[in-house]
Ligand SMILES: NC(=O)c1ccc[n+]([C@@H]2O[C@H](COP(=O)([O-])OP(=O)(O)OC[C@H]3O[C@@H](n4cnc5c(N)ncnc54)[C@H](O)[C@@H]3O)[C@@H](O)[C@H]2O)c1
């Protein structure tokens with residue numbers, strides 16, 4: 001008998017998890033999404049085998065329930081679950097980016113047949129929905145588990161095995177630890193990214209060319225501001241207390257930098273930048289973790305027809321696979337830069353030599 005897994009929410013995260021579970025021979029996937037096109041698409045592609053008629057029907061059939069909806073909706077489903085009378089054992093997990101309220105609700109589940117282990121794959125995108133889902137989204141990413149009071153190692157190990165196809169690395173944390181760390185490296189940076197975009201938007205009123213000058217640096221630091229506002233509104237409010245106290249810290253930090261500039265303290269300014277660089281350079285780069293790491297090459301190209309095609313063609317001819325490619329700072333008639341990412345340093349170096357042999361200017365990021 002196959003494991004009956006019921007996934008509610010088949011968007012970016014739920015869809016990507018479903019694509020991984022679909023690879024397991026011993027899993028029967030039941031899906032549900034309030035967007036009917038999404039659930040139909042997942043069924044048509046064979047990612048899920050069955051669409052649930054209702055939340056209750058899916059739950060009664062399932063051995064495992066995965067809640068991959070926006071956080072406040074996940075909490076609603078946990079409340080709905082507490083009203084159901086179950087007939088068999090059920091392991092429940094979620095994917096929410098903030099855990100405190102989810103775990104508070106899960107801790108109240110009193111049916112001894114239910115065990116809840118919170119889950120949070122630390123990988124994602126600014127894109128949303130099933131069409132953005134991909135099976136390799138969680139490869140080498142950290143996948144945090146936060147067991148509820150009534151759950152233990154056995155259920156956590158069960159989920160590690162169930163999601164083994166994701167290629168993620170599982171770590172167990174308390175809710176508090178999880179929410180504090182994600183506040184620092186995920187939630188708070190999002191406020192700053194959005195605020196930088198607002199600053200640019202307001203300067204654009206008096207500087208109409210500003211948006212055309214926005215190049216690699218601005219785009220890199222503000223990519224996440226293009227995420228789904230509804231999802232992030234939910235995240236900020238779920239982690240509201242920490243967001244407020246971090247804003248206080250940040251404002252204090254900015255005042256400090258402001259005083260360095262006002263008082264012309266160039267050494268303090270240098271020290272501030274150096275310490276940030278040292279910490280940033282020391283973040284794990286071989287594995288995808290808090291910050292996805294690839295082996296990048298920067299290639300100067302000229303803005304002429306076929307320039308990008310030539311570079312890619314050269315690497316393809318040597319069967320070098322590219323993980324990501326981004327055009328930085330290309331302007332009409334002027335040299336631009338391509339950022340090409342590889343999975344391994346070998347591919348990175350081989351590509352460097354190949355391109356240099358063809359007189360390309362290449363820079364390697366270590
Ligand atoms: N986006 C990320 O980078 C990321 C990363 C890790 C975890 N998460 C968490 O994953 C969860 C889902 O986020 P996402 O990025 O996949 O969003 P998404 O918008 O891509 O997917 C959410 C899906 O839930 C469906 N949905 C909404 N309300 C529903 C309901 N009442 N019943 C059934 N389905 C419903 C939507 O139709 C959509 O398909 C959130 O809790 C988020 O905190 C997001």
Ligand SMILES: O=C(O)C(=O)C[C@]1(C(=O)O)C=C[C@@H](O)C=C1
Nearest residue numbers: 097121122123124125126186224
């Ligand atoms: O890469 C992105 O776009 C993300 O925002 C992914 C990201 C993050 O790293 O902050 C966002 C929210 C999550 O809960 C986990 C991952």
